[in-house]
Amino acid sequence: xxxxxxxxxxxxxxxxxxxxxxxxxxxxxxxxxxxxxxxxxxxxxxxxxxxxxxxxxxxxxxxxxxxxxxxxxxxxxxxxxxxxxxxxxxxxxxxxxxxxxxxxxxxxxxx
Amino acid sequence: xxxxxxxxxxxxxxxxxxxxxxxxxxxxxxxxxxxxxxxxxxxxxxxxxxxxxxxxxxxxxxxxxxxxxxxxxxxxxxxxxxxxxxxxxxxxxxxxxxxxxxxxxxxxxxxxxxxxxxxxxxxxxxxxxxxxxxxxxxxxxxxxxxxxxxxxxxxxx
Numbered sequence: 043x044x045x046x047x048x049x050x051x052x053x054x055x056x057x058x059x060x061x062x063x064x065x066x067x068x069x070x071x072x073x074x075x076x077x078x079x080x081x082x083x084x085x086x087x088x089x090x091x092x093x094x095x096x097x098x099x100x101x102x103x104x105x106x107x108x109x110x111x112x113x114x115x116x117x118x119x120x121x122x123x124x125x126x127x128x129x130x131x132x133x134x135x136x137x138x139x140x141x142x143x144x145x146x147x148x149x150x151x152x153x
Numbered sequence: 154x155x156x157x158x159x160x161x162x163x164x165x166x167x168x169x170x171x172x173x174x175x176x177x178x179x180x181x182x183x184x185x186x187x188x189x190x191x192x193x194x195x196x197x198x199x200x201x202x203x204x205x206x207x208x209x210x211x212x213x214x215x216x217x218x219x220x221x222x223x224x225x226x227x228x229x230x231x232x233x234x235x236x237x238x239x240x241x242x243x244x245x246x247x248x249x250x251x252x253x254x255x256x257x258x259x260x261x262x263x264x265x266x267x268x269x270x271x272x273x274x275x276x277x278x279x280x281x282x283x284x285x286x287x288x289x290x291x292x293x294x295x296x297x298x299x300x301x302x303x304x305x306x307x308x309x310x
Binding site: 043044045046047048051052054055074084087088091092093094095096097098099100101102103104105107108109111112118119121122123125126127128131133153 | 155156157158159160161162163164165166167170171174175202205206207208210211212213214215217218219221222223226242266267269270271272273274275276
């Protein structure tokens with residue numbers, strides 16, 4: 043029996059829970075303009091998973107990468123939720139991400 | 154040789170969360186009673202996890218389990234979406250009798266408050282919307298001119 047498959051499902055549930063956490067934290071501490079960084083991290087993780095010989099470790103990395111890509115698309119909506127008062131709004135100035143000039147030109151993805 | 158297990162898992166993870174997210178909102182907007190959908194999603198989620206135990210290889214097993222877990226989560230999200238509609242954090246459907254009751258009770262709204270761009274500051278009172286159905290302003294105390302209100306209604310639903 044493939045218990046490892048179920049373990050991957052449980053891992054995906056945990057990583058979704060972690061996604062809820064880091065999206066809120068990152069938006070609060072840095073702001074939603076940082077979205078390309080978790081997205082790039084996710085893409086690198088999925089790319090890296092192609093070169094891991096072990097199917098299970100490749101799968102774990104792929105699941106984590108997929109959730110980072112999703113989380114990046116949630117950051118803008120999280121900023122709106124904070125502004126609406128549904129989450130804590132950070133009134134302090136937040137650091138601009140590296141490459142902010144280019145990031146500003148791209149519409150933050152939102153699904 | 155490239156190992157595609159992680160790639161398939163990532164794809165299923167991303168699409169599963171995305172479509173789950175969209176479908177739950179679509180479904181909850183229309184259904185009059187939520188529990189049959191919750192039961193159906195939970196049963197499908199459990200069935201996929203049982204299938205995962207007997208799948209021929211790890212990739213198929215993992216993909217089934219990840220979709221299964223996503224469906225279980227979606228079952229819970231149908232309930233959470235109902236709560237969001239009751240609070241006005243998601244738009245209510247006045248043609249759905251269940252939502253119409255939430256609108257009559259107050260607190261719910263037909264507007265989608267999330268359909269706005271971040272402004273970098275807490276949403277000012279004059280940019281929060283008015284419930285079209287009850288005419289009651291939400292979250293704030295003083296009334297403002299109608300012209301100052303940003304309409305955030307999601308069209309065509």
